[in-house]
Amino acid sequence: xxxxxxxxxxxxxxxxxxxxxxxxxxxxxxxxxxxxxxxxxxxxxxxxxxxxxxxxxxxxxxxxxxxxxxxxxxxxxxxxxxxxxxxxxxxxxxxxxxxxxxxxxxxxxxxxxxxxxxxxxxxxxxxxxxxxxxxxxxxxxxxxxxxxxxxxxxxxxxxxxxxxxxxxxxxxxxxxxxxxxxxxxxxxxxxxxxxxxxxxxxxxxxxxxxxxxxxxxxxxxxxxxxxxxxxxxxxxxxxxxxxxxxxxxxxxxxxxxxxxxxxxxxxxxxxxxxxxxxxxxxxxxxxxxxxxxxxxxxxxxxxxxxxxxxxxxxxxxxxxxxxxxxxxxxxxxxxxxxxx
Numbered sequence: 001x002x003x004x005x006x007x008x009x010x011x012x013x014x015x016x017x018x019x020x021x022x023x024x025x026x027x028x029x030x031x032x033x034x035x036x037x038x039x040x041x042x043x044x045x046x047x048x049x050x051x052x053x054x055x056x057x058x059x060x061x062x063x064x065x066x067x068x069x070x071x072x073x074x075x076x077x078x079x080x081x082x083x084x085x086x087x088x089x090x091x092x093x094x095x096x097x098x099x100x101x102x103x104x105x106x107x108x109x110x111x112x113x114x115x116x117x118x119x120x121x122x123x124x125x126x127x128x129x130x131x132x133x134x135x136x137x138x139x140x141x142x143x144x145x146x147x148x149x150x151x152x153x154x155x156x157x158x159x160x161x162x163x164x165x166x167x168x169x170x171x172x173x174x175x176x177x178x179x180x181x182x183x184x185x186x187x188x189x190x191x192x193x194x195x196x197x198x199x200x201x202x203x204x205x206x207x208x209x210x211x212x213x214x215x216x217x218x219x220x221x222x223x224x225x226x227x228x229x230x231x232x233x234x235x236x237x238x239x240x241x242x243x244x245x246x247x248x249x250x251x252x253x254x255x256x257x258x259x260x261x262x263x264x265x266x267x268x269x270x271x272x273x274x275x276x277x278x279x280x281x282x283x284x285x286x287x288x289x290x291x292x293x294x295x296x297x298x299x300x301x302x303x304x305x306x307x308x309x310x311x312x313x314x315x316x317x318x319x320x321x322x323x324x325x326x327x328x329x330x331x332x333x334x335x336x337x338x339x340x
Contacts, residue, residue, distance in 0.1 A: 034105025
């Protein structure tokens with residue numbers, strides 16, 4: 001903005017206007033490709049438009065427009081008269097990828113109407129129903145979200161376990177909101193004396209027992225269905241995991257949850273909180289994620305200082321913060337229960 005109130009040339013360039021216009025269409029095309037199984041179809045070899053249309057049960061005209069659009073932004077590559085997956089799709093969006101994030105695209109497809117309702121969410125001061133409430137009526141949403149979180153955990157569980165110092169005498173771990181169970185599996189593999197309980201809503205635990213059995217840990221990792229905010233979570237734990245939880249809950253709910261965890265932990269027990277923190281200097285990623293949480297649950301990101309404040313209220317000390325790469329996205333907070 002110029003001093004006289006007019007727009008500067010820098011803010012009205014054609015390229016910036018194109019970004020405003022085109023990004024939503026690009027995201028819609030990417031989501032549609034995930035729903036149609038396009039990247040999976042192209043995982044083994046390039047295919048022509050008629051071959052793709054036959055494989056995904058779609059019109060050749062529609063496929064032509066979609067693959068042309070995705071090739072223009074790098075998700076696909078054109079090889080003569082055929083199309084192949086581009087580098088990003090090969091790395092992240094097929095069953096052959098080291099980690100397949102197709103469930104993220106499917107999750108976006110499910111919540112797309114929620115994002116479209118953002119203006120009304122802002123007017124109301126929150127969603128009419130939270131994401132978790134919606135999942136109760138739409139179990140397929142819970143399954144997709146759990147699969148997305150599982151994909152994330154495939155990337156994060158190793159680095160987290162490497163950096164969290166579990167007490168030598170620890171025997172029982174509680175994984176609150178553990179969904180897929182991969183974090184419990186990783187901790188138990190790293191600590192042979194440890195057993196774990198994955199505690200989550202029934203809608204989030206649809207494949208957990210299969211994951212545990214596949215890893216050969218059915219004798220050490222169990223599943224408990226319930227709502228950790230309202231149900232009894234038990235006692236006698238040496239470690240409690242709270243991964244990607246606090247930003248889905250209000251400040252009051254988080255305070256209540258931490259009090260419940262303090263009662264459930266043995267003296268000297270460890271709480272491990274993992275997720276994105278609100279930075280002192282807000283980045284675009286930070287701010288946009290908070291807006292998403294407001295859309296989902298009428299919540300936001302919380303700062304390290306805020307979370308430590310809740311922990312100090314209920315017999316925790318020895319606070320530690322570990323920031324994981326990439327910078328500004330996810331951090332680990334650990335604290336020890338010091339009082340009986």
